[in-house]
Amino acid sequence: MASLIQVTDLCKTYQVGEIAIQAICGVTLNIDKGEFVSIMGSSGSGKSTFMNILGCLDIPNQGSYYLEGTSIESLGRDDLAQIRNQKIGFVFQGFNLLSRTSALENVELPLIYSAVSSRERRRKALEALQAVGLSGREGHHTNQLSGGQQQRVAIARALVNQPAIILADEPTGNLDTKTSLEIMQLLTRLNEDQKMTVVIVTHEPDIATFTRRTIFFRDGQVVEDRALPGGGKRS
């Protein structure tokens, strides 16, 4: 069976003025459906670039990327937007919610761009909010919520279109230890109960222990790809 994500010899070079900066080069890896993967590395190691490519926010200069059997590198902007909408759920370090907007509307946002009726939008968004334990908070504006709650809203938004994969870029970077733990438990539960494929980028080894596989980046290359047979830390 083909992997969910199939990346072969991926390279990405940025042109900054006269100088070409190679963010990643020669990355080859597969991620299967239902995996819980963490990507680690110091800043500048290329992990964020890799995430952006995985999330179809960016396209590689070289190499191939198949997501659910679809080749990404030949797609145009609008097709990439379509894929982000349908197959990818993002969770960011800074939450990236719309301010002065209710939690519900934030969660509905991806559905607005996928031709779902307003009633259906509302139902799905409420369901997603319930899944992250925020029932009853749908009317709150995002700036009235705590950091942990905001990140839950963001996760609900990532979930709402039932994507193939959730990509979380430092999801606990702005949170305290206790809240970080809760968010990681939530992501673990989504992976176990809903068989959601989750990939997180982190530089905290503690966070990485929640996952069952850790990929280490250094200088734009994969230096280690370690599976934890124990299935990660359970709590």
Place this chain on the structure above:
Amino acid sequence: MRILASLKVALRALRTNKMRSFLTMLGIIIGVGAVIVMVAIGTGATEMISQQIASMGSNLIMVLPGATTSGGARMGLGTVSTLTSDDARAIKEECPAVKEVAPIWGGVTQVVYGNQNWNTGVNGTTPAFFSVREWPMADGRLFTEQEVTGAVKVAVVGQSVVDNLFGSENPLGQIIRIKKVPFTVIGVLDRKGQSARGDDQDDVVYIPLTTSQKKVFGSTLPRTVRIILVQAQDLTRMAEAENQVNDLLKQRHRTQPGQLADFTVRNLTEIMATAEQSAKIMSLLLGSIALVSLLVGGIGIMNIMLVSVTERTREIGIRMAVGARSRDILFQFLTESIVLSLVGGLIGIGLGIIGSKVMAYFTEWSIVISYSALLMSFSFSAAVGIFFGFYPARKAARLNPIEALRYE
């Protein structure tokens, strides 16, 4: 993304910055309002002039007695009576380009009815005068050619004279005294309103020419007339008629070549047409100034939309990350600028109409609000919204999602 959804997003964004949205709209409001008021004033002025032209009578040429020289000092126009009824008849008979001729002899004097009196213009003329001036009767009848020939003492009165002399009485058949000569009122003229110079054209009494010459305003020379109105066959033959009248009168008055003519021929329609033309140019000018202010309003929209796009770069990034296509973003910002300009346009139309009415009330100008101006300024403001909103919206749509997300 559906239109309704993007409209909702746009309205929310505009509501978030109420003051800013209002100030941006103000440019369009003032622009549209100005277009409407200016065009209303211009149209009103043009219409007023056309009305005055119509009230003068069409294809009119005026022949006035000329300046003469008396001991080296040139006297003003009309100081000497050099035109006669015979000149008028000759013009009618000998100039093929002339359709009608109406000589006038009269003056300003007191008119008495019962115990009422009123100073007004009393003019002797021929029945042709009323067709030349295109002046219908409101009541009664005109005097006839026979009555002119017979110097019968009958009078046709204007509406203002009726108002001042008779009040609510029926003037027909009543006797009025003009310079102590009794006249029977046989007709009342339709109301004609003000002339181009602002005179009340209805404040007048018309009597047969001969009656005026012989019995009321006697002259040193018999059969003199103060003025001869000449109507050309049609507008295209105005110049021809003018030349014919000139040549004929020079011949009749034995004007030597190089000698100053003792009469003057004036083409009224030409003067009025010039006035109308200048009013049109004026309204065009006013309208274009107003359009410029609408344009400035549009630039204001563009400016604010650019600021808004920069401010909301992160929001754009988020929307793109969750699957908004370029056209969704484009549409969202375009909707915002169109809403701004359309709402501004509607308010501007309201204010423009009110402004025109207020203007008309205080200046007593005739002001005509044209629906085409309303439609034009509204669609123009919509176009301004699309045109000036497009660049910022496209800028937003072309943002790189990664950079937009990173934007602080």
